[in-house]
Amino acid sequence: MSKRVRVRFAPSPTGGLHLGGVRTVLFNYLFAKQHGGDFILRIEDTDQSRFVPGAEAYIFNTLKWCGLTPDESPLHGGPHAPYRQSERKERYRQYAEQLVTAGHAYYAFDTPAELEAMRNNFKTTDNPSPQYNHLLREKMRNALTMDPAEVKRLADEGVPHVIRIKMPVNETISFTDMIRGEVSFNTSQVDDKVLMKADGMPTYHLAVVVDDYQMQISHAFRGEEWLPSAPVHLLLWKYLGWETDMPQWAHLPLILKPDGNGKLSKRDGDRLGFPVFAMDWTDPKTNETTIGFRERGFLPEAFVNMLAMLGWNDGTDQEIFSLKDLVHKFSIDRVHKGGAKFDYEKAKWYNHEWIKRSEAAVLEPEVKPLLEKNGIAVSDHQLLSKAIELVKERCTLLPDFVQQAAFFFRLPAVIDTDAIKPKWDDKKNLFFTELIRTYELSTLWEAGGLETAFKELAAANQLKPGELMLPLRIMLVGGKFGPGVFDIAALIGKTETLRRIEFTLKQLENQH
């Protein structure tokens, strides 16, 4: 009884892939996988003016990073190839003509200038944007108003023209949206949308219906901004005689700006200082790079988790979900109807949680290049692994590891002796000199032993250990941060520990 689930995402390669787009993919993917179906990626490279060459590859890379690999796509192919709209061009015309023959669509010869004139002429304060609708179509240059012979002549001569859908008058058209329930429209309120453009390319309206039919799509998820044109698509399915094959629709809520009003845009990220694209995007025209979540130091798991929670939850207090959990627990009827404002602080919290929960082995391949990029050579994998384990709970973004873990691999770049100096005296100097001697003799080099020895020596010198631990920390890591001092000493080893103590001692002496 149940049709095979085939959900489809159809981005337009216009550059970058922002949060809303990735979330649409995510929900498509989750639903498909949950039902053992396929996630199909179709590319809408129809609009020449906005098509950006590198963007298609960028979309693939983004999906790959997120772990949302499509089952069928222009890259992977599939039983319904091609998946690029431009490569399916010749398939659309026949259906447009079929609609014309059936009287559901018509040729229109109005030039862009004539359309603009129409909009100006009929514009009133009550109606600021006149539509090419059932009333106005009677006043325009189209097959409904012109002599059929004239229409034929112009068409034969190759005079540029479009094909428009002929919207019926005053009919109610309704459908059940998986998220919103029953939604209905009056056809008189919808304009005669262009189906085929003068350049021979279909518009989204025709293309999406034809492709969804031919690709046997069973479920279509898209942004809420498409809701108003849903009646056009519904009618097309009906007029083409495919009504029983129509996919089920789900219109997803929008992701909104954190402040103020409106859809989240790339500009908001620039303005407020956070990414809105999943990965770095360099516009080939302007050569301008927009930073992505990946490059900011987000883990894909955290990014996906954050996105899923922006508009969905499972009804419990659980907030951390892996992609696997999501596939298991996701349900379309728990997707919200209202838009959600994006909160970068919360996004960072998800990343922090994922870093804390990740094994060092998972983090290593991310952290190592970051350290090396900052001139820190990492040769000892054991050391790296242990260092990550020790500092990961204080890293919110991946680059935080550079600051938090650098001192495990080299002498601290700067030593904050100013933090020691005010309370530094000969007694402390003596203590550390003795500490070096004590540690030199120690045979077992582990945190507990080092701490005991440290405290015993402090007591012998009639000093409080607390006053001595900060100086030791500064000597070893350079500043007031990092995990337990003795853990650090244990990890960097005897030679390095003693070297650092001596180094700072000498510095303090010189500065004296």
Add this chain to the structure above:
RNA sequence: GCCCGGUUCGUCUAUCGGCUAGGACAGCCCCCUUUCACGGGGCAAAGACGGGUUCGAUUCCCGUACCGGGUACCA
């Protein structure tokens, strides 16, 4: 303007008509930690408004307000 959608703490959200309205982020306070974090505890913070229906409404219905989307030979 018209059409469609939406409306619970500052933000993301929970609530099958029974509510002392719960959780999380952010904020503040305390504990733990002789660093920074993690962790633990606490404080403050919400049902847009007006009508119905009901023993009872945040929940259902209507209206208003506000917000968002659409109103292109863009998607």
